[in-house]
Each structure stands twice: as C-alpha cells, then as structure tokens.
Amino acid sequence: MSHCNDSPQRIMPPAADRALVDKLVLANRILYRQGVVDGFGHASVRHPESPSHFLLARNMAPGLVRREDIVTFELDGTALDAAGRRVYLERFIHGAIYRARPDVQAVVHSHSPSVIPFGVTGTSLQPVFHMSGFLAEGSALFEIRDVAGDTDMLISNETLGAALADALGLRSMVMMRGHGSTVVGSSVEQAVYRAVYAEVNAKLQMQARQLGDVTYLNASEAAKAATTNDTQLTRVWELWAREIGIVE
Ligand SMILES: [Zn+2]
Numbered sequence: 001m002s003h004c005n006d007s008p009q010r011i012m013p014p015a016a017d018r019a020l021v022d023k024l025v026l027a028n029r030i031l032y033r034q035g036v037v038d039g040f041g042h043a044s045v046r047h048p049e050s051p052s053h054f055l056l057a058r059n060m061a062p063g064l065v066r067r068e069d070i071v072t073f074e075l076d077g078t079a080l081d082a083a084g085r086r087v088y089l090e091r092f093i094h095g096a097i098y099r100a101r102p103d104v105q106a107v108v109h110s111h112s113p114s115v116i117p118f119g120v121t122g123t124s125l126q127p128v129f130h131m132s133g134f135l136a137e138g139s140a141l142f143e144i145r146d147v148a149g150d151t152d153m154l155i156s157n158e159t160l161g162a163a164l165a166d167a168l169g170l171r172s173m174v175m176m177r178g179h180g181s182t183v184v185g186s187s188v189e190q191a192v193y194r195a196v197y198a199e200v201n202a203k204l205q206m207q208a209r210q211l212g213d214v215t216y217l218n219a220s221e222a223a224k225a226a227t228t229n230d231t232q233l234t235r236v237w238e239l240w241a242r243e244i245g246i247v248e
Pocket of ligand 1: 041111
C-alpha cells in the first residue's frame with residue numbers, strides 16, 4: 001500500500017565508525033595547518049556503510065572541528081542530525097560529487113590561494129613534479145556564470161552542485177573560477193594529500209612558467225607517479241597527524 005508523500009523518508013544510517021569520524025576531524029585540522037583552508041573550506045567523507053550519506057562538519061572553521069561537530073547528510077544536502085546547528089552553505093558540492101562519482105570516498109573544498117589565478121585565467125593545473133601525478137589530465141574548470149549567470153559564486157543548491165560535478169567529470173580536481181577548487185579522493189588521506197599538493201603544484205607551476213617553457217609530467221609519467229604516491233600516503237598522513245596531536 002502506498003500513500004502520498006512529497007518528501008522522501010529520511011532514515012539515519014548506522015553510526016559511522018569512531019575512527020573514521022576522528023580521521024575526518026584530523027583532516028579538517030591538517031588542512032588548516034597546511035594552509036589549504038582558513039576560516040572557510042570543508043572536508044567530507046562518504047559513509048562507509050551507507051553510500052547515500054556523507055559526514056561533514058557543521059558550519060564552522062575547519063581548524064576548530066571536533067568529533068561532536070560532525071553531522072550526517074543525505075546526498076541532496078539534507079542534514080539528518082544537525083539538531084538546529086547551522087550547516088555549510090556549500091554542502092551541495094559534496095553530495096553532488098558523491099552522487100556522480102561512486103569511486104569518490106572523500107571530498108575537500110577550499111579557497112586555497114595559489115590555485116585562484118589559474119581559475120580566473122582558465123589555465124589548467126598540470127603536474128609539475130611527481131608529487132602531483134594525480135593531476136595527470138590537468139584540473140577541470142567550472143564557470144558558474146555559464147550555469148547560473150551572476151551569483152554570489154557559491155555552490156548553494158543541488159543544481160549548482162550537479163553542474164560542478166559535471167565539470168569535474170572523471171578528474172581529481174576542479175577549479176571554480178573566482179572562488180576556489182575542489183579535489184576528490186578514494187580515501188580521506190588521499191583527498192587531503194591531493195588538496196595539499198594541488199596548492200604546492202600551483203605555486204611551482206606559476207614559478208616555472210616565469211622561467212620559461214615548462215615540461216610537465218606526461219600522462220604516463222603522471223599515472224605511474226600517482227600509483228607510487230598512493231602507496232606512500234600513510235607516511236605523510238602520520239607526519240601531519242603528529243603535528244596536530246590527539247583530537248578531542
Ligand atoms: Zn567555497
């Protein structure tokens with residue numbers, strides 16, 4: 001028997017593993033410490049047992065996130081346990097990408113400064129060195145004006161989220177003109193690594209271009225470097241986590 005109901009039923013998934021929640025807290029703090037996020041920007045992880053949910057902090061500075069600030073969301077951006085707390089205006093970035101990319105398990109959105117000049121000039125980030133092999137195909141570019149005209153530049157609804165995910169396609173990074181960038185990964189560690197090294201690569205690419213013609217890693221080199229780097233993520237994650245200490 002069916003009955004009319006305009007809004008889908010909201011079911012809270014099982015509580016995510018505490019170690020994963022702690023890892024997401026750590027990711028927020030690391031991204032702040034590494035200069036990828038400041039008072040703004042955010043990181044999320046897909047719920048490991050319920051792929052149609054993700055975890056993201058409530059609306060707050062990433063460097064201050066604690067375990068109790070993590071909220072569970074549906075892919076349409078609905079918060080299930082916010083309990084009246086404000087949520088991020090741009091939570092739609094995360095849900096839309098998880099919907100479009102089943103391979104993605106973690107998302108980092110930031111306004112990391114060195115990437116901005118590339119976005120506003122439509123210059124793709126290319127892998128300058130082995131650490132950024134994940135940029136093999138270059139960064140994608142999202143032009144919000146093409147989708148929605150003049151806006152406040154934020155991804156503040158599902159339609160904009162879907163358009164951003166579309167621009168990302170199968171790449172690891174999308175630059176958002178006049179705003180920032182978003183990187184994706186198959187784990188929290190990988191997404192954080194990519195966010196940190198996208199910023200580093202942007203600085204290096206800018207410097208290299210001032211010196212002359214740049215030889216970037218080709219697609220084959222980049223793919224090989226990325227495969228090797230993915231086996232080394234623990235090393236750098238342990239270092240960054242040690243700098244933060246124990247999360248509350
Ligand atoms: Zn933003």
